[in-house]
Amino acid sequence: xxxxxxxxxxxxMNVYDSxxxxxxxxxxxxxxxxxxxxxxxxxxxxxxIREKAAEKVYSELGKLRRLKEERRGNDRAPVIAVAGCVAxxxxxxxxxxxxxxxLVFGPQTYHRLPQLLKAHAISGKPVVExxxxxxxxxxxxxxxxxxxxxxxxxxxxxxxxxxxxxxxVPYTRGSEFSRPVAQIEAEARALVEAGVREVTLLGQNVNAxxxxxxxxxxxxxxxxxxxxSRIDGMERLRFTTSHPRxxxxxxxxxxxxxxxLMPYLHLPIQAGSDRILxxxxxxxxAEDYLKLIARxxxxxxxxxxxxxxxxxxxxxxEADFExxxxxxxxxxxxxxxxxxxxxxxxxxxxxxxAQVPDEVKxxxxxxxxxxxxxxxxxxxxxxxxxxMPILLEKPGRHPGQMVGRSPYLQSVYIxxxxxxxxxxxxxTIDAVGSNSLSAHIQA
Ligand code: SAH
Ligand code: SF4
Ligand code: F3S
Numbered sequence: 417x418x419x420x421x422x423x424x425x426x427x428x429m430n431v432y433d434s435x436x437x438x439x440x441x442x443x444x445x446x447x448x449x450x451x452x453x454x455x456x457x458x459x460x461x462x463x464x465i466r467e468k469a470a471e472k473v474y475s476e477l478g479k480l481r482r483l484k485e486e487r488r489g490n491d492r493a494p495v496i497a498v499a500g501c502v503a504x505x506x507x508x509x510x511x512x513x514x515x516x517x518x519l520v521f522g523p524q525t526y527h528r529l530p531q532l533l534k535a536h537a538i539s540g541k542p543v544v545e546x547x548x549x550x551x552x553x554x555x556x557x558x559x560x561x562x563x564x565x566x567x568x569x570x571x572x573x574x575x576x577x578x579x580x581x582x583x584x585v586p587y588t589r590g591s592e593f594s595r596p597v598a599q600i601e602a603e604a605r606a607l608v609e610a611g612v613r614e615v616t617l618l619g620q621n622v623n624a625x626x627x628x629x630x631x632x633x634x635x636x637x638x639x640x641x642x643x644x645s646r647i648d649g650m651e652r653l654r655f656t657t658s659h660p661r662x663x664x665x666x667x668x669x670x671x672x673x674x675x676x677l678m679p680y681l682h683l684p685i686q687a688g689s690d691r692i693l694x695x696x697x698x699x700x701x702a703e704d705y706l707k708l709i710a711r712x713x714x715x716x717x718x719x720x721x722x723x724x725x726x727x728x729x730x731x732x733x734e735a736d737f738e739x740x741x742x743x744x745x746x747x748x749x750x751x752x753x754x755x756x757x758x759x760x761x762x763x764x765x766x767x768x769x770a771q772v773p774d775e776v777k778x779x780x781x782x783x784x785x786x787x788x789x790x791x792x793x794x795x796x797x798x799x800x801x802x803x804m805p806i807l808l809e810k811p812g813r814h815p816g817q818m819v820g821r822s823p824y825l826q827s828v829y830i831x832x833x834x835x836x837x838x839x840x841x842x843x844t845i846d847a848v849g850s851n852s853l854s855a856h857i858q859a
Contacts, residue, residue: 433500460473463500481516500522501523524590564607572594575593594627623662625637680824680825721750723753754781797848806841808820828853828855830854842857843858
């Protein structure tokens with residue numbers, strides 16, 4: 417048996433891609449290695465979204481170079497591969513900067529991993545493959561689905577044509593593409609067969625999904641969700657990430673009508689000032705966003721709203737930043753991610769005048785996170801005493817304890833008694849911590 421260690425950075429789509437790389441390698445005799453020290457093949461599945469994320473890769477590669485040198489003597493030097501969005505953005509440059517790297521391939525070429533490994537074994541030279549191939553990557557991924565946990569990701573849409581001025585994704589993932597319904601359904605059924613009960617449909621703009629349906633029509637995401645919810649054994653569905661501009665009426669209605677669709681929505685706005693939203697090329701105003709949320713809450717009053725925020729975008733004044741705080745207060749988030757703006761090579765915002773100093777970004781980030789923290793706490797607190805179904809995912813901290821997810825994606829600790837992983841249990845929430853809840857099973 418050979419061993420592979422895959423380390424994922426960045427978003428959930430990278431987690432999905434890493435899993436699929438593992439599935440591709442299994443028939444070649446690779447099993448998973450917990451640590452890079454035990455592996456014959458080490459893959460870093462990288463993220464290019466902010467400078468810090470990209471730089472992490474080079475420091476990790478420095479460590480792997482030493483590991484490779486130590487093991488060269490005993491003939492077990494590992495093959496080192498860089499995959500993902502840094503690979504796509506930097507290509508050949510990675511091999512120039514770090515000689516220990518053997519393979520470089522992007523998010524749209526990882527299905528060729530078996531051939532790339534072979535090409536490297538024959539030539540003994542670095543192999544770099546980062547063009548966007550014409551074939552459908554998904555057609556070439558492994559059909560066999562080894563046993564999975566209770567929850568899984570499933571990419572249904574990839575790439576982005578929105579070109580927000582701060583963002584590298586349209587360059588690293590390519591243009592927007594929706595997988596056909598039948599292909600997604602087959603994968604969803606295979607996941608359920610492999611033990612999965614909850615599937616999160618992924619896309620950089622998942623609600624722009626418009627894949628070919630079996631009837632020859634292009635299906636919107638709402639229709640795909642309804643279709644997948646009919647699979648026996650599929651207990652819960654989620655989707656992420658949605659763009660406010662693509663939040664259609666039928667998808668909003670699905671949150672009211674499809675019981676397997678969980679009441680959680682990640683709907684980033686990024687900033688609250690209309691001027692900044694315009695410079696970001698988001699294509700909507702703060703008021704549009706608030707109206708949209710009002711429609712969503714009308715359909716599903718208990719929905720847990722989540723978002724992403726960027727502070728210190730070029731030209732952001734104190735007043736602009738206060739507009740971000742104002743939109744947060746008005747929108748009421750159950751959870752959110754917030755970041756300091758990071759200029760990315762090749763994106764329009766990186767060239768804009770009036771870049772904001774780092775101290776100002778840090779100060780604004782701290783203020784925003786304090787507000788978001790109180791909102792998260794308030795959302796969790798409102799769950800106290802409520803009854804809800806929990807899907808048990810894994811053992812907890814103590815013997816007999818298990819952790820599961822609430823419909824709102826909170827982690828919930830429960831004394832599970834005779835219940836096991838994959839069971840859905842009805843609980844009452846007893847206590848609320850900053851990052852998790854605890855509950856007891858209803859008699
Ligand atoms: N497709 C999603 C987001 C993908 S990137 C969307 O449209 O919202 C995830 C998050 O990273 C973004 O929502 C944004 O908040 C953040 N991000 C993207 N580029 C960034 C940059 N240059 N600096 C800081 N944060 C950034
Ligand atoms: Fe990036 Fe904007 Fe596309 Fe999201 S919608 S992936 S932030 S360009
Ligand atoms: Fe990062 Fe690429 Fe995802 S840049 S956030 S891994 S799409």
